[in-house]
Amino acid sequence: MTSTTPASAGHHTEGPATIGDVPGAPAAARAERLVRRVVGGADSAPVQMRAPFTGQPIATLPQATDADVRAVFDQAREAQRAWAERPVEDRQRILIRLHDLVLKRQEEALDLVQIEAGKARMDAFDEVSATALVAAYYGKHSAKILSPRRAAGLIPVLTKVGEVRHPKGVVGIISPWNYPLALTAMDVLPALAAGNTVVQKPDNQTALSALWLQEVAEEAGLPAGVWQIVLGRGSRIGDALVEESDYLCFTGSTPTGKGLAAKVAERLTSYSLELGGKNPMIVLPDADIAKTATGAVTACFSSAGQLCVSVERIYVHESIREEFTRAFVAKTAALRLGGALDYQARMGSLTSESQLATVSAHVEDARSKGAKVLTGGKARPDLGPLFYEPTVLTDVTEDVKLFAEETFGPVVSIYGYTDVTDAIERANDTKFGLNASVWSRNGRAGWEVAARLKAGTVNVNEGFAATFGTVGLPMGGMKESGVGRRNGAEGLLKYTEAQAIAVQRGMPLRPGKGIPPKLWARGLSAGLKALRRLPRR
Numbered sequence: 001m002t003s004t005t006p007a008s009a010g011h012h013t014e015g016p017a018t019i020g021d022v023p024g025a026p027a028a029a030r031a032e033r034l035v036r037r038v039v040g041g042a043d044s045a046p047v048q049m050r051a052p053f054t055g056q057p058i059a060t061l062p063q064a065t066d067a068d069v070r071a072v073f074d075q076a077r078e079a080q081r082a083w084a085e086r087p088v089e090d091r092q093r094i095l096i097r098l099h100d101l102v103l104k105r106q107e108e109a110l111d112l113v114q115i116e117a118g119k120a121r122m123d124a125f126d127e128v129s130a131t132a133l134v135a136a137y138y139g140k141h142s143a144k145i146l147s148p149r150r151a152a153g154l155i156p157v158l159t160k161v162g163e164v165r166h167p168k169g170v171v172g173i174i175s176p177w178n179y180p181l182a183l184t185a186m187d188v189l190p191a192l193a194a195g196n197t198v199v200q201k202p203d204n205q206t207a208l209s210a211l212w213l214q215e216v217a218e219e220a221g222l223p224a225g226v227w228q229i230v231l232g233r234g235s236r237i238g239d240a241l242v243e244e245s246d247y248l249c250f251t252g253s254t255p256t257g258k259g260l261a262a263k264v265a266e267r268l269t270s271y272s273l274e275l276g277g278k279n280p281m282i283v284l285p286d287a288d289i290a291k292t293a294t295g296a297v298t299a300c301f302s303s304a305g306q307l308c309v310s311v312e313r314i315y316v317h318e319s320i321r322e323e324f325t326r327a328f329v330a331k332t333a334a335l336r337l338g339g340a341l342d343y344q345a346r347m348g349s350l351t352s353e354s355q356l357a358t359v360s361a362h363v364e365d366a367r368s369k370g371a372k373v374l375t376g377g378k379a380r381p382d383l384g385p386l387f388y389e390p391t392v393l394t395d396v397t398e399d400v401k402l403f404a405e406e407t408f409g410p411v412v413s414i415y416g417y418t419d420v421t422d423a424i425e426r427a428n429d430t431k432f433g434l435n436a437s438v439w440s441r442n443g444r445a446g447w448e449v450a451a452r453l454k455a456g457t458v459n460v461n462e463g464f465a466a467t468f469g470t471v472g473l474p475m476g477g478m479k480e481s482g483v484g485r486r487n488g489a490e491g492l493l494k495y496t497e498a499q500a501i502a503v504q505r506g507m508p509l510r511p512g513k514g515i516p517p518k519l520w521a522r523g524l525s526a527g528l529k530a531l532r533r534l535p536r537r
Helices: 026-034 066-085 090-106 106-117 121-146 182-193 204-219 236-246 254-267 289-305 320-332 354-369 420-428 445-450 488-493 515-531
Strands: 047-050 059-062 149-151 157-168 170-172 196-200 227-229 247-251 272-273 278-284 313-315 372-375 392-393 411-417 437-441 457-460 496-504
Touching: 026 059, 026 196, 026 204, 047 204, 047 247, 066 170, 066 196, 066 227, 066 236, 090 106, 090 121, 090 182, 090 204, 106 121, 106 204, 121 182, 121 289, 121 488, 170 182, 170 236, 182 196, 182 204, 182 457, 182 488, 196 236, 204 227, 204 411, 236 420, 247 254, 247 457, 254 457, 278 289, 278 420, 289 313, 289 320, 289 411, 289 437, 313 320, 313 420, 313 488, 320 372, 320 392, 320 411, 354 372, 354 411, 488 496, 488 515
Parallel strands: 170 196, 170 247, 196 227, 247 272, 278 313, 278 437, 313 411, 392 411, 437 457
Antiparallel strands: 047 059, 149 157, 157 496, 372 392
16 A cells, blocks of 8 residues: 655644743752652762753752662651551542642643653643542542451351451552653552552653652642652662562563562562553444544554553554555644644654664664555654654564564554454464554444453553543553553552451351261251352342
8 A cells, every 4th residue: 555645744843842941841949849859869979861852951860879778668667657547538638639739730740741751741631630530539439448348257147257458568669751640640649548658769751740749749748758759770779679668569661570570579579560562453344434543643642652551553454444544644644743831732752862762773674674654754853852753654564673562652553454353363462461442333343342352451442541541440461561450449459468357256166065076067068058058148
């Protein structure tokens, strides 16, 4: 198939932003105030972070040592006892106040996320809204989720049993750079709601967003010391985080996640991991082409494709493939790129030089092996140091790197199919299983296909936002995309230890004096048979 849109066409652009002269940009004093919240770092050389839009300095960040991190965990253990003793209703009220403050002060957060991560402002707002939703959900439901649960005892009436939940203790959280505000909220807030204290290591590149949320949480009533933030390279402080945590939560690459899991296993503590993805979209033959093409643009290019649940593979039925491709390429080519702190641009830049290098290498490898670039396919240094055009490919073969490897950038490949079962099998033919998307005018048909996909979340007639924004649903990966879930009841209970308590009254559970054991066993067997016949409760 040949594209009706040249590879260099479209992409409305804006001039590069300068941090110091963009209206609404955070003042140096604000950044300095947030940096002062970082714990440790007096004995290490600081690191200077730069804005993806411009390459200009953002902040100079202190870097913790191994000893710093271990000292922080000691302090967190002390703080945890008093925090856990507070009624869960008190913790809920803090989260509700946090929800209100995040929305009230959202302009600050939007600026920070844009400047640190290079996002378009609408993508930054996704983080603000997700943070508010998480705070509200656990602010409303934590007490109910954590409340003691009654169960049927061994002997009705005589055996009273229940399950209670205790916080793990001190939770270590390692957060990524790509969704610095939303993923901080999704992991930190339920850990705090469950009665744990938190030691978080956000990525240096986007540390100010996490520090801002911590500041707002303390303004909402969170006691100082309950949530502490340290900074540093994993190679230097990673061992301390693993060895000191009572529970470890990590979001990042699959190889790093595997290494952390092996270290945690030696301590017999528990963990959750959200890792990589190569997320598919299946377009059924009855799909509304215009709506599907519009949805695909959001699914593929939000946050410049640097989203763990963004789509990198599209399978389109051959009967509509040409029409869909034409519509999708046209909408992709029309995306406005830019780095101003406003809502004009639809896509921002990549976040780091390493991401730009990976995206460029994947596209050039595909091009050299016969893949066709239908639109995009090149960096845009005229806009800023890390801009790359949203890119659509076809004729991608199995020997191409981006066929199976995660690109994590604004690049998507289109494939055709004739049989839905074949499309499902190809979508599932990956080591990953994080997110998937299905498009159809028939909701039931879409649901049936979704249920056959091996992914932790699947969205019908949406790319990722329907599941991502429904905080009451669990979110996580199958296969090498992760272990455990965030959000929902499971996202709270994972930070707790379950304890079973049984109170036995009257009848003992061993033969009494003068009762032959064999007779006791027969009587108990008869009782078990009778219990099986009772109606389920």
